[in-house]
Every structure is written in structure tokens, then in C-alpha cells.
Amino acid sequence: MNQELLAYLNSLLGIDGYIIRKPENTPYPAFVISNSISRDLPIYANQGKPMGYTFGIQINLIGNSYKSISPHGQTIIDALDGFSGDIGGVTVIDSTMNGYTEFQNSNKNYELVIDFTVRSLN
Amino acid sequence: MAGIGRGTRGINTKLLYSLTTGAVDPSTFTLPVGDVVSMGDLADAANTTEVTIYGEGYVNTFTTTKNIGQLDFEFLANTTDTGQTALELLYKNGDTASFDLRYSDGTGESDYMFDGQVSAFGISAAADDIVRYTVSIVVHGAATKVNKT
Numbered sequence: 001m002n003q004e005l006l007a008y009l010n011s012l013l014g015i016d017g018y019i020i021r022k023p024e025n026t027p028y029p030a031f032v033i034s035n036s037i038s039r040d041l042p043i044y045a046n047q048g049k050p051m052g053y054t055f056g057i058q059i060n061l062i063g064n065s066y067k068s069i070s071p072h073g074q075t076i077i078d079a080l081d082g083f084s085g086d087i088g089g090v091t092v093i094d095s096t097m098n099g100y101t102e103f104q105n106s107n108k109n110y111e112l113v114i115d116f117t118v119r120s121l122n
Numbered sequence: 123m124a125g126i127g128r129g130t131r132g133i134n135t136k137l138l139y140s141l142t143t144g145a146v147d148p149s150t151f152t153l154p155v156g157d158v159v160s161m162g163d164l165a166d167a168a169n170t171t172e173v174t175i176y177g178e179g180y181v182n183t184f185t186t187t188k189n190i191g192q193l194d195f196e197f198l199a200n201t202t203d204t205g206q207t208a209l210e211l212l213y214k215n216g217d218t219a220s221f222d223l224r225y226s227d228g229t230g231e232s233d234y235m236f237d238g239q240v241s242a243f244g245i246s247a248a249a250d251d252i253v254r255y256t257v258s259i260v261v262h263g264a265a266t267k268v269n270k271t
Contacts, residue, residue, distance in 0.1 A: 041198070041252065044158040045136040051157070051198060051252075 001055050001120065004088030005033055009059070012079055013072050022062070028109065029063035029072060040119060052093065052121040061112040062105065073100070073112045080116055091121040125269030130227035135161055137195065138222040139208060145220035146266040148233040155197065155205030159254065162193035164223060164234055164265060190261040192241065199245060199253040209257055213240035221259060231270035237262040 039050040063069035081097040098115040105111040138151035168185035242258035
């Protein structure tokens with residue numbers, strides 16, 4: 001899901017994105033995604049496999065100014081909150097935003113953090 | 123091979139059906155119901171009666187008629203699943219069919235087969251959950267148990 005979402009957001013926002021951490025001296029604005037994966041509903045007699053997977057996805061947007069990242073945050077919410085469909089071959093059943101936080105990070109940059117819960121079939 | 127043994131996991135249980143009533147041979151059950159997320163207990167229980175005998179200080183409790191009653195299931199609603207569609211049709215027509223709960227632990231397998239009717243077929247759609255069919259099956263008489271040989 002990380003790679004697929006990275007490609008999707010790259011194309012959507014037109015800015016660089018990374019998984020888990022960003023390299024030093026990354027040009028801003030940039031985004032970083034990280035996720036946690038858990039099994040969805042157990043299904044009987046399905047060779048132990050669940051219906052799909054639940055992803056807890058965190059997207060951090062980092063920039064030198066608030067204005068450089070705020071519109072990107074809105075674009076992500078508009079695109080992903082309530083989304084269902086295909087992201088790079090992953091069938092997303094539903095996607096809901098859990099929360100949104102904005103703050104100044106330890107490097108004195110502006111940062112927005114958006115959390116989503118995404119359920120997939122595969 | 124034999125019946126189920128120690129440590130059998132419930133998640134491997136299958137619900138199978140046959141449109142022929144009175145089926146008590148596991149090999150006749152080839153049609154599964156898919157996407158089962160909740161499976162009711164096969165709760166075979168006897169009614170009891172109390173008998174008091176003059177001069178005895180205690181009540182005597184005896185078992186009388188036995189009753190399996192009703193099994194409740196939940197499925198992820200899927201109109202392309204043949205088994206779920208068959209249960210819906212059984213409910214609509216009020217027909218009796220044979221059902222089989224097949225418990226397995228890898229090599230061991232035990233089948234509990236019974237005749238029954240679908241007594242309820244509902245659909246639930248909680249806002250934060252998956253749409254499910256809720257189905258109840260009422261059991262006629264006793265279940266037949268067969269361990270794999």
C-alpha cells in the first residue's frame with residue numbers, strides 16, 4: 001500500500017514524497033507516508049485469510065511556509081476522505097480521515113499530519 | 123484420518139448445504155456458503171422435568187425432549203455467492219434442506235448434518251461496518267454426526 005499510495009499522491013500533488021522518513025536536505029514542500037497494517041474481518045473456511053486489510057495511514061506534509069502545504073493538505077483530504085476504488089492495483093473499499101494536526105516541528109518547519117483509516121480487499 | 127482432535131480451530135468450520143433433505147453422508151455436501159463471519163452454536167439441549175417422590179428428601183430431575191432449536195449466521199452480503207443466494211431462496215420458498223457444519227483440523231474432519239429451514243433472512247448495514255446478511259436456520263430433529271474415516 002505504501003508504494004501505491006506514494007505514486008498516487010506524487011501524481012496528485014506534484015511534489016516529492018517518501019516512505020517512513022525523508023532524506024536530509026529534501027526540497028520542500030514534501031510529504032512522508034507511513035502506515036500500520038492489521039487484518040480485517042476473519043472469515044470462516046477461507047484458509048485462514050481475512051476479508052482484507054485495514055491500514056492506518058499517516059501522511060506528514062512538511063514545508064517552509066504554511067501556505068506551501070495547506071492547499072496540499074486540503075487536496076489530500078478531498079481526494080482520500082470517502083474514497084473507494086483502485087489505488088495502483090489495491091482495491092480500496094473505504095477510506096476515512098480520522099484527524100488532522102498542524103504544528104511546528106523540531107526543525108522549525110511547518111508540518112501537517114493527516115491520519116486515515118483505509119480498508120482494502122487485497 | 124479421523125474426526126477432529128485437540129486444538130481444532132473454529133475458523134476452519136464450513137457451512138454446507140444440500141437441497142436434498144435427509145442427507146446424512148458428508149460426501150453429499152459439496153455446496154458451501156461463502157463469506158461467513160459469524161457462526162451460531164449447535165446447541166443441543168434437553169428439557170428437563172422434576173419428579174418428587176413422597177418420602178424422598180430430594181427432587182429427581184430427568185431429561186425429556188431434546189431440542190437443537192435455531193442457529194444464527196452472519197455473512198458478508200454478496201449476491202454473487204451461490205450459497206447465500208440459495209439460502210435466500212430457501213427462505214422465500216419455505217423449503218426444507220439439509221445442512222452440514224464441517225469442523226476440520228487439517229486432516230481430521232467431523233460433520234454435523236441436519237435438516238432445517240431458513241427462518242430469517244435479514245440485511246444489516248451499520249454505518250461503520252460491512253453490509254451483512256443475518257440468517258437463522260431452525261433445525262428439524264436431531265443432528266447426525268459423522269467422523270471422517
